[in-house]
Amino acid sequence: xxxNKKSLLKNDGFQSFLSSIVCILLGLLIGYIVLxxxxxxxxxxxxxxxxxNFLKYPSYQAAMKYLGSTLVKAAPLLLCSLSVLFSxxxxxxxxxxxxxxxxxxxxxxxxxxxxxxxxxxCIVAAMLGGALLGxxxxxxxxxxxxxxxxxxxxxxxxxxxxxxxxxxxxxxxxSHYTMNIANVNKDALLPSLGLNALFxxxxxxxxxxxxxxxCAIVIFIILEKTKLGFELRATGLNKxxxxxxxxxxxxxxxxxxxxxxxxxxxxxxxxxxxxxxQWSVTSSSVPAMGFNGIAAAxxxxxxxxxxxxxxxxxxxxTEGGAYVDKTMYCSQISDLISSIIIYxxxxxxxxxxxxxxMLQKSENKKAxxxxxxxxxxxxx
Amino acid sequence: MTLLIxxxxxxxxxxxxxxxxxxxxxxxxxINLGLEGIMVIGAMGGALTLKALGDFPxxxxxxxxxxxxxxxxxxxxxxLAVACIYFKSDQTIIGTAMNILGTALATVIxxxxxxxxxxxxxxxxxxxxxxxxxxxxxxxxxRLNHFMIITFILLVVSYxxxxxxxxxxxxxxxxxxxxxxxxVGINVYTMRLKGVLISGILGGIGGxxxxxxxxxxxxxxxxxxxxxxxxxxxxxxxxxxxxxxALAALLFGCFRALSNVYSGLDFLTSLNLSSTIxxxxxxxxxxxxLALTSGNSRxxxxxxxxxxxGKR
Numbered sequence: 001x002x003x004n005k006k007s008l009l010k011n012d013g014f015q016s017f018l019s020s021i022v023c024i025l026l027g028l029l030i031g032y033i034v035l036x037x038x039x040x041x042x043x044x045x046x047x048x049x050x051x052x053n054f055l056k057y058p059s060y061q062a063a064m065k066y067l068g069s070t071l072v073k074a075a076p077l078l079l080c081s082l083s084v085l086f087s088x089x090x091x092x093x094x095x096x097x098x099x100x101x102x103x104x105x106x107x108x109x110x111x112x113x114x115x116x117x118x119x120x121x122c123i124v125a126a127m128l129g130g131a132l133l134g135x136x137x138x139x140x141x142x143x144x145x146x147x148x149x150x151x152x153x154x155x156x157x158x159x160x161x162x163x164x165x166x167x168x169x170x171x172x173x174x175s176h177y178t179m180n181i182a183n184v185n186k187d188a189l190l191p192s193l194g195l196n197a198l199f200x201x202x203x204x205x206x207x208x209x210x211x212x213x214x215c216a217i218v219i220f221i222i223l224e225k226t227k228l229g230f231e232l233r234a235t236g237l238n239k240x241x242x243x244x245x246x247x248x249x250x251x252x253x254x255x256x257x258x259x260x261x262x263x264x265x266x267x268x269x270x271x272x273x274x275x276x277x278q279w280s281v282t283s284s285s286v287p288a289m290g291f292n293g294i295a296a297a298x299x300x301x302x303x304x305x306x307x308x309x310x311x312x313x314x315x316x317x318t319e320g321g322a323y324v325d326k327t328m329y330c331s332q333i334s335d336l337i338s339s340i341i342i343y344x345x346x347x348x349x350x351x352x353x354x355x356x357x358m359l360q361k362s363e364n365k366k367a368x369x370x371x372x373x374x375x376x377x378x379x380x
Numbered sequence: 381m382t383l384l385i386x387x388x389x390x391x392x393x394x395x396x397x398x399x400x401x402x403x404x405x406x407x408x409x410x411i412n413l414g415l416e417g418i419m420v421i422g423a424m425g426g427a428l429t430l431k432a433l434g435d436f437p438x439x440x441x442x443x444x445x446x447x448x449x450x451x452x453x454x455x456x457x458x459x460l461a462v463a464c465i466y467f468k469s470d471q472t473i474i475g476t477a478m479n480i481l482g483t484a485l486a487t488v489i490x491x492x493x494x495x496x497x498x499x500x501x502x503x504x505x506x507x508x509x510x511x512x513x514x515x516x517x518x519x520x521x522x523r524l525n526h527f528m529i530i531t532f533i534l535l536v537v538s539y540x541x542x543x544x545x546x547x548x549x550x551x552x553x554x555x556x557x558x559x560x561x562x563x564v565g566i567n568v569y570t571m572r573l574k575g576v577l578i579s580g581i582l583g584g585i586g587g588x589x590x591x592x593x594x595x596x597x598x599x600x601x602x603x604x605x606x607x608x609x610x611x612x613x614x615x616x617x618x619x620x621x622x623x624x625x626a627l628a629a630l631l632f633g634c635f636r637a638l639s640n641v642y643s644g645l646d647f648l649t650s651l652n653l654s655s656t657i658x659x660x661x662x663x664x665x666x667x668x669x670l671a672l673t674s675g676n677s678r679x680x681x682x683x684x685x686x687x688x689x690g691k692r
Contacts, residue, residue, distance in 0.1 A: 144671040144675060146667075146670045153609040285605070339481035
C-alpha cells in the first residue's frame with residue numbers, strides 16, 4: 001500500500017482539481033455533441049479550433065502575440081472571479097460583479113477621457129465606484145433582508161444605463177464607441193513595464209497581468225491567514241454561530257461586498273486602460289465578464305490560486321470560439337460550453353461526496369481483509 | 381394614454397405569469413433563479429412554432445404556440461429540478477448557470493437554423509411577424525393580446541390550485557416544513573419536482589408573451605434583459621400570494637411600459653428626461669420597493685435548503 005497516494009486522493013484540493021477536470025471534459029463533450037447536431041461535417045474541426053485558440057497560428061511570433069491578447073482579457077476575468085469567490089466565502093453570491101465591472105469601466109474611462117487624469121487615479125476612482133455598488137447591495141442584504149442576487153441584477157442594469165449616459169459625452173463623433181485613450185490622454189494608459197516585448201510587442205500587454213496575479217495572492221492571504229478572513233469564512237459557514245461568537249456579521253456582509261465590488265471594478269479599469277477595447281455607449285446588455293467570472297470562480301474550486309488557471313482557461317475557450325467557421329456555427333458556442341461548465345460545477349459537492357464514499361468503501365474492505373488475516377494468523 | 385394602458389397590461393401579464401412560476405417553485409421549497417433562462421427557452425420554442433405555423437387559423441396558432449413554449453420551459457426546468465432536488469446542488473449556482481445557458485443555447489440554435497437556411501444570415505432573430513398577427517385582437521381602440529386572457533385564466537387557476545386543493549396545500553407544506561410533510565406521508569421530492577415543473581411551464585409561456593410584446597422581432601442574443609428577475613421582485617413584493625402578485629405586476633408593468641411609450645405622453649416629454657432614465661426606472665423602483673418590503677417577508681421557511689430525509 002502506498003500511503004502517499006491515499007493521502008493525495010483524500011486531499012480536498014486534489015479532489016477539487018479532479019472535479020474541475022471532469023466538469024471541463026464533460027462541458028467540452030456536450031459542446032461537441034451540440035456542434036454535431038448543428039452540422040456534423042465541421043464539428044470536430046470546430047471543437048479543436050476552440051480548444052487550440054492561439055495555438056492555431058503556426059509562427060511562434062503570432063502565437064505569442066495572440067497568447068498576449070488572451071492574457072489581456074484573462075486578467076480582468078481573474079479579478080471578476082476573485083470578486084465572486086471572495087463574496088462566496090462569506091456566503092454571498094455576488095452576481096452584481098457584472099454591474100460593478102460596468103461601473104468600473106465607466107468611471108475609469110470618464111476620468112481618463114473627460115478629466116484627463118493619470119492611470120492610477122482612474123483605477124482608484126473605478127475601485128471606489130465598484131465598492132459603492134457593493135456597499136449598496138451589502139446594506140440592502142444586511143439591513144433590509146433583500147436577496148443579494150436580486151439586488152445585484154437590478155444594480156447591473158441600472159449601472160449599465162448610468163455608464164452609457166456618463167460616457168456619451170466622451171464618445172467618438174462618428175461612432176458609438178468611446179474615444180481611444182492613446183489619442184486623448186497617453187498618461188491614462190497602463191505602463192507596460194517592458195512586458196509587451198515578451199509577447200511579440202503586443203502593446204496591450206501591461207502591468208495588468210502581474211497586478212491581477214498579485215491580487216489573487218493577496219486575496220488568498222487575506223482569506224487564509226488573517227483575522228478578517230477567518231471571520232468572513234466563519235460567517236459564511238454559519239452566520240448565527242459567527243454572530244454568537246461576537247463577530248459583526250452585518251458589517252462583515254457589507255465589507256465583503258465592498259471588497260468584491262472594488263475587485264470587479266479594478267478588473268474593468270485594468271482592461272479598459274490598456275486601450276484594447278472601447279466602451280460602446282449603446283450597449284444593451286451587461287458585460288459578460290462578470291458572469292464569466294462566476295464560471296471561473298467555481299471552476300477554480302473557489303480558491304484564488306485555482307482561479308488564476310480557470311480564468312485563463314475560460315478566456316482561452318471564449319477567444320477560441322471567435323475562430324470557429326462562421327458559415328456553420330456562431331461564436332456563442334463557447335458561451336454555451338462555459339455555461340455548461342458552471343452548471344456542472346453545481347455538482348462538485350456531489351462528486352466529492354461520491355469520491356469520499358468510494359474511498360471509504362475501499363478502506364473498509366481493506367480493513368476487513370486485514371482483520372480477517374490477523375484472525376487467521378492468531379489461530380495458527 | 382391607451383397605449384400606456386395597453387403596454388402596462390402586456391408587461392403585467394408577462395410578470396404575472398413568470399412571478400406565478402417563481403411562486404410555485406418557492407412554495408415547494410426550491411428557489412428558482414433560473415426563470416430568466418426558462419423564459420428564453422420557452423420564448424424560443426414559441427417563436428419557432430409561430431414561424432412554422434404562419435398561415436394556420438388563429439386558434440391553432442395560439443394553442444400550439446402556448447403549448448410549445450410551456451413544454452420547452454418545462455423540459456428546461458428539469459435541469460433545475462434534477463440538480464437541486466436529487467443532487468442537492470446549490471440552487472443559486474444552478475439558477476445562474478441556467479440563465480447564461482438559456483441565452484447561449486437559444487442563440488446557438490436560432491443562429492444555426494438561420495445559417496443553414498442562408499449562410500449569410502448571421503442574425504439571431506426568428507421571423508415570426510406573420511404568425512404574431514394571430515395573437516392580437518382589438519376591442520374598440522384597444523389592441524389586446526390573447527396572452528392577457530391566458531394570464532387571467534392561469535392566475536385564477538393558480539389561486540385555486542394553491543389554496544383550495546389538496547395538491548396546493550401539500551406543496552406549500554413542503555416549502556414550509558418538509559420534515560413535517562414527509563412524516564405524514566407526502567413525498568417531498570416528488571412535490572418539489574412538480575413545483576419546479578409548473579414554474580417551468582409558466583415561465584416558458586411568460587417568455588413567449590414577453591418577446592411578442594415588443595414591436596420588432598426579438599434578438600435572442602439579448603436574453604430577456606433581467607425580466608425574470610423583475611418577476612422575482614414582483615413575487616417578493618406580492619408576498620408569494622397570487623392575488624397580491626397580480627397587483628404588484630400591474631405597478632411594475634406600468635413602469636416598464638413607460639420606457640416604451642413615454643414619448644407619446646405630453647406631460648412626460650415636457651419633463652425632457654433622457655430615454656435612459658425611463659429604461660432604468662423599473663429596476664430602480666423594484667430596488668426601492670424591495671428595500672422597503674423585504675423586512676417582514678413571508679418567504680416559505682424552507683426555501684433554498686435541500687431536503688435530506690435523515691436530517692433533523
